[in-house]
Amino acid sequence: MGEKLKVGIVGGTGMVGQRFVQLLDGHPWFTVTAIAASANSAGKTYEESVQGRWKLSTPIPEGVKNIVVQDAAKVEEVTSGVDFVFCAVDMKKEEIQALEEAYAKTGTPVISNNSAHRWTPDVPMVIPEVNPQHLEVIAAQRKRLGTETGFIAVKPNCSIQSYVPALHALLDFEPTTVVASTYQAISGAGKNFADWPEMLDNVIPYIGGEEEKSEQEPLRIWGRVDDGQIVKASAPLITTQCIRVPVTDGHLATVFVSFKNKPSKEEIIARWQQYQGRAQELELPSAPKQFITYFEEENRPQTGLDRDIEQGMGVSTGRLREDSLYDYKFVGLSHNTLRGAAGGAVLIAELLKAEGYIQPK
Numbered sequence: 001m002g003e004k005l006k007v008g009i010v011g012g013t014g015m016v017g018q019r020f021v022q023l024l025d026g027h028p029w030f031t032v033t034a035i036a037a038s039a040n041s042a043g044k045t046y047e048e049s050v051q052g053r054w055k056l057s058t059p060i061p062e063g064v065k066n067i068v069v070q071d072a073a074k075v076e077e078v079t080s081g082v083d084f085v086f087c088a089v090d091m092k093k094e095e096i097q098a099l100e101e102a103y104a105k106t107g108t109p110v111i112s113n114n115s116a117h118r119w120t121p122d123v124p125m126v127i128p129e130v131n132p133q134h135l136e137v138i139a140a141q142r143k144r145l146g147t148e149t150g151f152i153a154v155k156p157n158c159s160i161q162s163y164v165p166a167l168h169a170l171l172d173f174e175p176t177t178v179v180a181s182t183y184q185a186i187s188g189a190g191k192n193f194a195d196w197p198e199m200l201d202n203v204i205p206y207i208g209g210e211e212e213k214s215e216q217e218p219l220r221i222w223g224r225v226d227d228g229q230i231v232k233a234s235a236p237l238i239t240t241q242c243i244r245v246p247v248t249d250g251h252l253a254t255v256f257v258s259f260k261n262k263p264s265k266e267e268i269i270a271r272w273q274q275y276q277g278r279a280q281e282l283e284l285p286s287a288p289k290q291f292i293t294y295f296e297e298e299n300r301p302q303t304g305l306d307r308d309i310e311q312g313m314g315v316s317t318g319r320l321r322e323d324s325l326y327d328y329k330f331v332g333l334s335h336n337t338l339r340g341a342a343g344g345a346v347l348i349a350e351l352l353k354a355e356g357y358i359q360p361k
């Protein structure tokens, strides 16, 4: 594998940005050469800019400490030294849409953790093991943006990763109805217990916008490519409740599901255990060897015990049993800031590189 691709992190000082920094330390294909953030952080070293707000348990990697943070709004300056960027910024939707398009128009691929472009018809929203075929729409997007090399690709919301992979492995049994309740960690809101004390010994039954995302985004993931656009699927019907719970990391979901062709319990478990996607076929560096792990123990998966499975990139399921109203019920779990955020975006970038969409400039 020749020289590493040079990466910029736009929004590198926030919680997801810090995860990008952590995951890219020692990455075999990518090296961080630029970090951009708001004008307030611009001009400081990365170490200075995250002083007192570094939220991860591992130290700031040596290789990025002295990178001078750039102003994310100065798009040409940031992109001049990189082959592609990750983007995780906290701004209004229209501002993020415009910023990401400005980056893409410089010929720079943008892999985004933000939700702003998740419903732009020619922007692929990808889980590499589930819908890698959606990358096809990049050609149409490049035409629209007037660039031969730039584009935007996004990852879906973290909540859906705790049940969509498990349902995807069962898609040919035609799930008709899904009820999912998610129990979401506080890091999903970019917080820890120090900065969100009311989450100690508490549950908050509301996460703004989350239920809409959790019900609609799976249908886009299962959508088809038609004339350079993603057309969302019309089934299954999905309803959700999303709840904030007092855990640091890990989104757990309880799921009820009925099928047109009801599989046996053994068939479901076999599908989960055997499921392999494009990320495993290509042996991408961040791909979990076992994408879905089924736990036979009746008290697993547990958020604290199992969120880090496969370096936080695997998904786990358990407690599969028949239900009195639906065909089955089960529990799913995924790490929200690894598989569900920065890790998922790094895996998309690896897929894009392996498929020839990201190249040295």
Ligand SMILES: N[C@@H](CC=O)C(=O)O
Binding pocket: 156, 157, 158, 159, 184, 185, 187, 188, 189, 207, 210, 336, 340, 341
């Ligand atoms: N909106 C989610 C974060 C996932 O992307 C949350 O609040 O947990």
